[in-house]
Amino acid sequence: MQKIMIFLTALLLSCSVFAAIDALNFQSARQEEDYHTLTQELRCPQCQNNNIADSNAQIAVDMRAKVFELLQEGKTKRDVVDYMVERYGHFVTYNPPLTPATLLLWILPCAFVVSGAWFVMRRKKARPTGKTAQQSAVKNPENLDDSERRRLQSILNGKE
CATH class of the missing domain: 1.10.8.640 (Cytochrome C biogenesis protein)
Structure with missing residues (x-):
């Protein structure tokens, strides 16, 4: 043993x-x-x-x-x-040199972030908010043409 x-x-x-x-x-x-x-x-x-x-x-x-x-x-x-x-x-190497390929790796993500922020800001400016949204959704009755006035009148009278 x-x-x-x-x-x-x-x-x-x-x-x-x-x-x-x-x-x-x-x-x-x-x-x-x-x-x-x-x-x-x-x-x-x-x-x-x-x-x-x-x-x-x-x-x-x-x-x-x-x-x-x-x-x-x-x-x-x-x-x-x-x-x-x-x-x-x-x-x-732990510190690769700056080449066009490595430059793209640094620039592209930044470009995507900037373009995304630009897109969001532009879309936010284009979308009406508050009373302007309600006003743009409903036409002013004074600006209706004759066919639209007749249709509106028939709707209000309950004939349609």
């Missing part, structure tokens, strides 16, 4: 072996600092709200490896970011 307990304990402790720990050998402290900065700044395409440093998704692991590889080749931080943007799109 004691051997089984020891075996189960060893099995339980060995599960932590599968945790991802990057043991990387950097050429300089500056390169290590760049690596950590980049992995904090690049977003995981699968996790969406995690950076690649915090994500255990396979794509984040691959991206961390590529960042390390590019830094080992002597690429700058800007080069690494450009590579990732070229490969995965602007989504991988």
Whole structure:
């Protein structure tokens, strides 16, 4: 029984072996600092709200490896970011640049709100209210033509 307990304990402790720990050998402290900065700044395409440093998704692991590889080749931080943007799109950066597409994403909702307010205000001005609504709905008897007067008279006399 004691051997089984020891075996189960060893099995339980060995599960932590599968945790991802990057043991990387950097050429300089500056390169290590760049690596950590980049992995904090690049977003995981699968996790969406995690950076690649915090994500255990396979794509984040691959991206961390590529960042390390590019830094080992002597690429700058800007080069690494450009590579990732070229490969995965602007989504991988937390601060995408201002492009015509992103500009539309900011302007269109504002334009819809402004045009909606304009439409409501214009419609409100066009609709008569109060006594003017009643007056416009009923014709003044003095302004009726002969056929309308005869019809009105017949209605009032109860003949229609």
